[in-house]
Amino acid sequence: MPTVYANRFAGERRAVYTLYNAGYRTARGELLRVPRTEGMRCTDAFTGKEIPLVGEDGTATVTMALGPHEVGCIVVEKR
Numbered sequence: 001m002p003t004v005y006a007n008r009f010a011g012e013r014r015a016v017y018t019l020y021n022a023g024y025r026t027a028r029g030e031l032l033r034v035p036r037t038e039g040m041r042c043t044d045a046f047t048g049k050e051i052p053l054v055g056e057d058g059t060a061t062v063t064m065a066l067g068p069h070e071v072g073c074i075v076v077e078k079r
Helices: none
Strands: 004-010 014-021 027-035 041-044 053-056 059-066 071-077
Touching: 004 027, 014 027, 014 059, 027 071, 041 059, 059 071
Parallel strands: none
Antiparallel strands: 004 014, 014 071, 027 059, 041 071, 053 059
């Protein structure tokens, strides 16, 4: 998404991604691609809800909606 910006803060077993939609419309769809590992889990840090990941070729895609000028925070954990 051209109006969505992301930052990654990585640790040994988890990574935190912050997202910002700089656009004036809701960004919906594939907002982020992350390296895929077996048994990984992705959670919305604000709601605590798990985000399903769809993956192929070693990457996983985070699909969600982010409102205009809204921020998001995603935690990706390796098991």
